[in-house]
Amino acid sequence: MTTKLFSTLCLRDITVRNRIFVSPMCQYSAVDGIPNDWHFVHLGSRAVGGAGLIMVEATGVSPEGRISPGDLGIWNDIQTKELQKVAAFIEVNGAIPAIQIAHAGRKASTAAPWKGGKPLKQEEGGWTPVAPSAVPFSANHATPKELAKTEIESLLKKFSDAAKRAMSAGFKVLELHMAHGYLMHEFLSPLTNHRNDEFGGIWENRTRFPLAVAKAVRAVWPSHLPVFTRISATDWVEGGWDLEQSIRFCLALKEAGIDLIDCSTGGTVPDAKIPFAPGFQVPFSAAIRKEARIPTCTVGFITDPHQAEQILVCEQADAIALGREMLRNPYWPLHAAKKLGEDIPWPSQYERAKSKIIKEIFIWGKSKDFYHE
Secondary structure, three states: OOEEEOOOOOEEEEEEEEEEEOOOOOOOEEEEEEEEHHHHHHHHHHHOOOOOOEEEHHHHHHHHOOOOOOOEOOOOOOHHHHHHHHHHHHOOOOEEEEEEOOHHHHOOEOHHHOOOOOOHHHHHHOOOOEEEOOOOOOOOOOOOOOOOOOEEEEEEHHHHHHHHHHHOOOOOOEEEEOOOOOHHHHOOOOOOOOOOOOOOOOOHOOOOOHHHHHHHHHOOOOOOEEEEEEEEEOOOOOOOOOOOHHHHHHHHHOOOOOOOOEOEEEEEEEEOOOOOOOOHHHHHHHHHHHHHHOOOOEEEEOOOOOHHHHHHHHHOOEEEEEEHHHHHHHHHHHHHHHEEEOOOOOOOHHHHHOOOOOOOOOOOOHHHHHHOO
C-alpha cells in the first residue's frame, strides 16, 4: 500500500522519504546560542522516529535576533561546529536536516515560557529589541529601536552569512522565518510597519526587505538545495496582513527562488482572535498552493494520520508539519504508518519492537535474548 503521507517528496535535488516534517520548535535551552546534548537528543530522536524532515528551531542570525537568551544562534564558528553534529545525526538516520534562520524583531529579549515568558530587562540578561517601527508588542514589552536604513542593509548580510554557516554545518534545507510577528513579518504587516520610507507604506515597500533577504540567501545557498519560507498567511486582524497579500507575496518569493511555503498564521499582535481548531490553517495552505502554484506545508492541530493523509490527498498541501504532537510522541511517524497500513523500516535497533506478535516465548535463563529486552 502506498499512501500520500508516506510517499517521497522531491524538491530540487533533495528527496524527502515521506511528507512528515518536524516543525521548528524553540527549546530555550542553549547557552550563548550553542546547541548542547538536549538539542542533539531532542532533534535526533525525531529522526530516529521516522519523520522525513527535521527542522531546527528558529536560530538567531545575531545575538539580538534571539527570542530569548536560551535560543540557538548561528552567528559564530562554535555554534556552527556544534550544529554539524546535529545535522549529521539527522541525516545518517534517514531524515533531511533543515534549519530555520530568524530574527525576533520587537518580540526579542524575553524569558523562556517556563520562566514566565516576560520581557527581560538589561539587568536580567535582556537587550533592546529592534524593529521596522518603534511600536512595542504589548504594553508590557519594551519599545523597540526603529531600524535605520544602514542597519537594515547590515541585516541582509547577517542573513546571508547565516545561510553560509548553515550550509557548512551540513543542512540540506534552509527556512526563512517570516511569520509569527517576528522581524520580517513586522516589515510585512501594516499593523507593525509604520515607516514612511522605501521600507514602509505600500505593499511593494513593506515586502522590500523580506524579498531582499530571500534573494540574498538564495544567492549564497547551493542551487541544488531548497529554501523554504514560513509565513503567517493572515494576522487575523482587520486591516492587517491577509491571505490576498500572502498569495501575492508567495508569487514574488517563488520568483526569487523559494521552493516551498510553510504556512502558519498569526503572532503579530497579542489580542488577535484566532479560531484554533484541528487543521484550522489548512485552507491558507490550499489557497496559496493553488493560486501561487508553489508547494506548501501546513501546520496546526494536525494529530491523526488519517487527517494528515486526507489533507495531502485533497491537494491542500504537499507536506504536513507537526509541532506539539511530535513533542508528545517522537515516534508518531512509525505509529502513523501502522495505522495507515504502511510497512516502513524501523531503526535496526528497534526492529524487535515493531511487531506486537510474540514470536518466541522467553523462559528465564533459557534465552540469551531475554537479557537484552
